[in-house]
Amino acid sequence: MNKAERLFQLTNLLRGRRTAITARTLAEKLNVSERTIYRDIQALELSGIPIEGEAGIGYRIRHNFELPPLMFNRSEIIALLLGSRMVQAWSDKELAGAASRAIEKINAILPDDLKALAEQQTLLVPDYFVNSKQSDISQAVRKAIENKQRIYLTYNRADGEYSERILDPLGMVYWGGKWTLIAWCHLRENYREFRIDRINSASPSDEYFQTSEQHSLDHYISLITYPAETDYS
Amino acid sequence: MNKAERLFQLTNLLRGRRTAITARTLAEKLNVSERTIYRDIQALELSGIPIEGEAGIGYRIRHNFELPPLMFNRSEIIALLLGSRMVQAWSDKELAGAASRAIEKINAILPDDLKALAEQQTLLVPDYFVNSKQSDISQAVRKAIENKQRIYLTYNRADGEYSERILDPLGMVYWGGKWTLIAWCHLRENYREFRIDRINSASPSDEYFQTSEQHSLDHYISLITYPAETDYS
DNA sequence: TACTCTGCTGACAACTGTTGTCAGTAGAGT
DNA sequence: ACTCTACTGACAACAGTTGTCAGCAGAGTA
Known part of the structure; x- marks a missing residue:
């Protein structure tokens, strides 16, 4: 060899x-x-x-060491740059930071012609609607999902009332503009969705949960049907 | 050496x-x-x-050959995967295809623990609101921007009226849910924005334009101020 | 046609880098 | 003390790399 x-x-x-x-x-x-x-x-x-x-x-x-090298071609790199900019703009600080570092690495190897295209930034991703508190909550929730950690949530209901829940967080969905938490609600004994921007606080507990056939993100997804089209105007 | x-x-x-x-x-x-x-x-x-x-x-x-290899660490890979899923869901077919290929390449080198995290798909990106015609138009517009090609556009105005324009396309912006074209309008002699989902047809012409100090995406951006916060509910 | 430029290949000797063996030191755990 | 293992240096055998030379082939040009 x-x-x-x-x-x-x-x-x-x-x-x-x-x-x-x-x-x-x-x-x-x-x-x-x-x-x-x-x-x-x-x-x-x-x-x-x-x-x-x-x-x-x-x-x-050492853990968290870099993964094996990857080779991308020009169109893939453009897509990755755009995607990273989206993550930079629309996710929590930690993910956004990782996206920034990825962008830097990509920029470092771009040939001149692609660099021009990238700097031109013809595909813009405005980041004006991320606010700092939302970012922190979103990050806390994401960590809890990864660790399968039960959380205690306080939030403002649509009708203006204050509410609190103990939840098994299963996943987050980005519905064209807003992040939503999907969780198993122990009060309602059922799946519930919570808009991140309405959450006041999210505290992970010491308890861990396990997903099962009847109690998982996959199961939740199998229950709903996406509408064929939705008007966001 | x-x-x-x-x-x-x-x-x-x-x-x-x-x-x-x-x-x-x-x-x-x-x-x-x-x-x-x-x-x-x-x-x-x-x-x-x-x-x-x-x-x-x-x-x-050969052109479009793969770029030099890149090394990412675990958090960057997670960000890239999420970003690629966003591009897959919210851009034109060509970019979405490139994003899919990038995802495949990334998946191929994921260690087991990260693969589990990726398959778990705790960060979902629903793609239900991309429709095929919009994707084609978006792609045509994006190409025209890259090539600095003047285009002929027909679209439905907000008031329901039909309209047509000759434009120098400068860039596209994704405002939390919708792609918008920013262009120099030759009828109005000024910058204009056009929502991609209201465009009926976009035909590139044989004419090419040049950007200048007073006629560019940068200049346009310097003219506007982003609102500090916008309600997307 | 003849000529030039350049890619491409084979052979071979000089050279350089790599490997295994052996021998020894040092730190960590039992 | 003993075992396990990382780590280093020296050296000879070996493998891979390089430059030189010589020659063929295709493309373009005078």
Whole structure:
């Protein structure tokens, strides 16, 4: 096997696991000597890959490390840039930050002609309707969904009344302009939707929930039917 | 210089230009012999890079070739996936197609834990309000903007009247739910906005326009002030 | 047609980088 | 103390890369 290819395999072997792996194991898997593995690891570290080696334990790759490289062509890059700008404008601070960093990385490799097109910004995404409180709540809710964490919500109902709920948050939907939380409501014992912009506070609890056949986003989606067309004018 | 690095430089040299470049020039730039360049080119072709060599002319890289590889970390990938889903749902067919291809490429390299998160689709983007005719018009308009091509537009005014215009299309804006075309209107001798969903037809002409200080998207943007907050309920 | 420019290939020797082996040090856990 | 493992240096064997030379082929030009 080629050296370059072996280095690539090596990152894959390290990336795929959470526990440490010894140089000997890697050497056996790649059919080379341990010495070569040590040299390869050094090479990878030199090129910036954060591998942690501990005597007596083995090698581990730092989590949240960059994924394998991706190649996009010109039209895909345009779409990714536009999409990132949308995320920048219409999601919580954390996602928006990630989108910004992605945009920077993309900009760094654009050839001149595409850079001109990107700077021209002929596809604009105004961000004027994101407000800071909404962004924080949206982020808290998103985290709770990811962690399957039960949350306590206070919000203003459409009729102006104040209300509070204990919810199992299942997912968020962006309906052309507004984010909406879909959750299992313990008060109503049923699915409910909550517009993020009407939420006053969202506090994650210590309790975790589990999704099931009759209690999941998929199940909720199977219950509703999207209207064929909706007028947003 | 390392061979791997030289191959990388080589693709960059080829990618940056539209005219052909000879092996001799490449050899001089990279400080190696022509023979080595020929071997390198062969290596690149073997790994799938579409380089065209013609005797008496030189080398050219096929346009729309994939850009240099990009490395994203986990949070950036999540943002890119969400953004791509937004583009898939809310733009014209061509961009949406590019977004789909980008999503496929991303999915192909996701580690298991992220794949689960992506499949879970906790951030949904409903696409029910894209209709096919709008998508075609939006695409035609976008192309005209890119090419700086004058267009002939027919549309339904808000008051129900039919109207037609000759326009220099400058950009498109997505205002939380609707795409809007910003253009220089030759009838009014001023900037005008046109909602894409009210456009009946858009035909590019043979004429091309040039943007200038007083006749550009930047200038238009400098004229308006975004409202601090808008109610989309 | 002859000539030039350039891509492209093969052979080979000089050179450079890579690998395995061996030998040894150092840190962490038992 | 003992084991496991990371890590380093030296060196010889080996593999891959490079430059040189020589020659063929196609495209364009005088």
